Amino acid sequence: MLFGIRTINQMKKEYKRILITAALPYANGKIHLGHLAGAYLPADIYARYQRLKKRDVLFICGSDEHGVPITITAENEKTTPQAIVDRYHELNKIAFEKFGMSFDNYSRTSLPLHHSSAQEFFLKMHRAGILKEKIEKQLYDQKAKMFLPDRYVEGTCPTCKAPDARGDQCEKCGTFLNPTDLIDPKSKISGDTPIVRETSHWYFPLGDYQQRLKDYIDGKNTEDGWRDNVIKYCQSWFNDGLQDRAVTRDLQWGVEVPLEGYKDKVLYVWFDAVLGYISSTKEWSQKNGNEKWKDYWTNEDTKYVAFIGKDNVVFHCIVFPAMLMAWNDNSDVKYVLPTNVPANEFLNLEGQKFSKSRGWGVDVDEFLEKYPADSLRYALAVNMPESRDADFYWKDFQAKHNNELADILGNFVNRTLTFVHKNFDGVVPQLYELSDLDTAFVNELSFKPETVGNLIEQYKFREAVLETMNLARFANKYFNDSEPWKTIKNNPERCSTTINLCLQAVRTLSVLFQPVMPGVAHRIHSLFNLPTTSENFSWNNAAKLELKPGTKLGIPEILFTKIEDEIIQKELDKLNVSSKSSDVQVVEIKPTITIEDFKKIDLRVATVVECEKVPKSEKLLKLQISLGSETRQLVAGIAQHYKPTDLVGKKIIVVANLQPTKLMGTDSQGMLLAASDTDGKLVFVTTAGEISNGAIVK
Ligand SMILES: [Zn+2]
Incomplete structure (x- = not known):
């Protein structure tokens, strides 16, 4: 059995440089914790680790700024798509900075550089005769003079x-649709009924690349750190057979198709977005006045690692590699394909999916105003959704921060440094002969960088961070077992050795925790008064006993202030409130009225005296109400929400001066006030305390 085992190092191809990309976030909303745990934190841990290994690393990202959802948001907000992407590009860039992302470049796909770069890809394929032109039927709005992308049609x-299914999908029953499937379609732009018109588009023949893509994926395996679920997902696409994909579409916002007769069309966002990695790298080269983007992208000594969330697997393991193959077949400049595509599963929040429309989320920006970025990074890393979905729980975040970061890591650093300042004048004490206990500790230290490093090389970030925290646990135990508070009195050389080794371990931890908690790592490391850029801050030297006796140490500060229960409870309360207030969807407010207009409405408090169903009606209830001076009958359409007995004796608010009417043959003198939401829920309006019938509401 043993002969068959290949060590990872023997199998590793020697790469000269590492190109790391993280999925381009869509500039149509703010990033949330789920995104951070999915593509960004693992990519950043990997990049920082590789830099500590002194490897040549380039880490690239940027905003994906094209596509229909952005133009729809712009329409809804009565602004331009550019204004929308400007807003979210800036917000997300700042959120990433606060979170500690160490991108070498954060670009955007609305830049001219990206447009020309994407057009170059399109033209290369077009001139090589790879793309197929197809004539198809699409809905056209004659008033707005434009073809309607799927989400611009309802019917x-x-x-x-x-009645209000979207052109791409019916939200009610979930059926995927084409706009031409809709009965009685209406344009969302003009409200007119669109006509069917012919339009021509270019298609990429993905199926032609199926065998080569299959060979590419088959060459990957879990020993190289490929995730099983990524490989299986690709195989299911191959089993279904790859289809032609439209490269162009009728839209104004995007990368213009660089062909005569196609000027009113743009490249499909799936085509241009993945190319954003290349143009972002080109931008980085421009900024730095070099041509090194070519080394990273077109030199086969490059290891290219593309970090994404699982919803992006098809684009990065199938579509993008196929596009690069198509380019490479027709050019002397050959792009590298991803060496690995570590895709994480999803992170949920308190057992439910993040949802912008339901208000179920945690704003990254707001989170980082209140809590340290490093604590969030740690909590997300040890709970990373690597092989299955995971959840962010507020109480779990609190526990990770208090019980692990503060009580284990913070405690070890603090007790060690405090001890040195109290007993050794704040300088690193001498190392004398090692006891068995010391030797075991030194051994544990010496293996850690390789153990943790191998896990990171295998994209097992969760385990890597758990292993690192285990070292802090082990160090605390070593401190306890060595009892320096006793040996300081009866065996000073022993005590000196113990504390020397504890300080060495503090330094080791500051390096090993650097990829996941860069801020904390630097704070700890600065206690040693060593230049952080030197070999002192390198992964390979992390466990060497390099602290020289006599080195003056800084004063320790509390690394992690505990988070109190009340604070976390507030977050939970807020989440409940915002999830309940999800009913408050954006609705059009009616035109302004004057106070005089409002005063025309006579609103009164009344008590329901009797209540019964209106015969043969499913919706109507007949109420006898007391307005104090008089009793009236009114009919309300609330039978599907209340039984007659629910209402008797209740205070309600009525419009007392509404013109009388007949509903289902029953007289109604007034109207009951009720609130209803878009989910169809309805509640009647009542008073917050006792007040007499007939009281005026104003
Ligand atoms: Zn339906």
């Missing part, structure tokens, strides 16, 4: 007959 669902 009746052919499956469930829901």
Whole structure:
């Protein structure tokens, strides 16, 4: 059995440089904790680790700024797509900086450099005869003079007959649709009924690359750190057979198709977005006045690692490699394909999916105003959704911060430094002969960088961080077992050795924790008054006993202040409130009225005296109400929400001066006030305390 085992190092190809990309976030909303745990934190841990290994690393990202959701947001907000992407590009860039992302370049796909770069790819494929032109039928808005992308059309669902199905999908029954499937389609731009018109588009023949893509993926395996779920996902695409994909579409916002007769069309966002990695690297080269982007992208000594969330697997393992193959077949300049595509599963929040529309989320910006970025990074890392979905729980975040960061790591650093300042004048004490206990500790230290490093090389970030915290645990135990508070009195050389080794371990921890907690690592490291850029801050030297006796040490500060229960409870309360207030969706507010307009409405408090159903009606209840001086009958459409007995004796608010009417043959003298939301929930309006019938509401 043993002969068959290949060590990772023997198998590793020697790469000269590492190109790291993290999925381009879509500039149509703010990034949330789920995104951070999915693509960004693992990429940053990996990049920082490789830099500590003194490897040649380039870490690239940027905003994905094209596509229909952005133009729809712009329409809704009555502004331009550029204004939308400017806003979210800036917000997300700042959030990433606060979170400690160490991108070498953070670009955006609306830049001219990206447009020309993406057009170059399109033209290369077009001139090589790879792309196929197809004539198809699409809905056209004659008033707005434009073809309507799927989400710009609404109509009746052919499956469930829901009245407001979108052109791409019916939200009610979930059926995927083409805009031409809709019954009675309406343009969301003009409200007109669109006509069917022919339009031509270019397609990329993905199926032609199936065998080569399959060979590419088959050559990857879990021993190289490829995730099993990524490989399986690709295989299921191959089993279904790869289809032609439209490269162009009828839209104004995006990268213009560089062909005569196609000027009113743009490249499909799937085509241009992945190329954003290349143009971001080109931008980095421009800024730095070099041509090194070519080394990273077109030299086969490059290891290219593309970090993404699982929803992006098809684009990075199938579509993007196929595009690069198509380029490479027709050019002397050959791009490298991803060496690995570590895709994480999803992170949920307190057992539910993050949802912007339901208000179920945690704002990254707000989070980092209140809590340290490093604590968030640690909590997300030890709970990373690497092989299955995971959850962020507020109480768990508190526990990780208090019980692990403060009580284990913070405690070890603090007790060691405090001891040195109290007993050794704040300088590193001498190392004397090692006891068995010392030797075991030194051994444990010496193996850690390689153990943790191998886990990171295998993209097992969770385990890597757990292993690192285990070293802090072990160090605390060593401190306890060595009892320096006793040996300082009866065996000073022993005590000196113990504390020397504890300080060496503090330094080791500051290096090993640097990829996940860069801020904390630097704070600890600065206690040693060593230049951080030197070999002192390198992974390979992390466990060497390099602290020289006599080195003056800084004064320790509390690394982690505990987070109190009340603080966390507030966050939970807020989440409940915001999830309940999800009913408050953005609705059009009616035109302004004057106070005089409002005063025309006579609102009064009343008590329901009697209540019964209106015969033969599912919706109506007949109420007898007391307005104090008089009793009236009114009819309300609330039978699907209340039983008659629910209402008797209740205070309600009525419009007392509404013109009387008949509903289902029953007289109604007034109207009951009720609140309803878009989910169809309805509650009647009542008073917060006792007040007499007939009281005026104003
Ligand atoms: Zn439907």
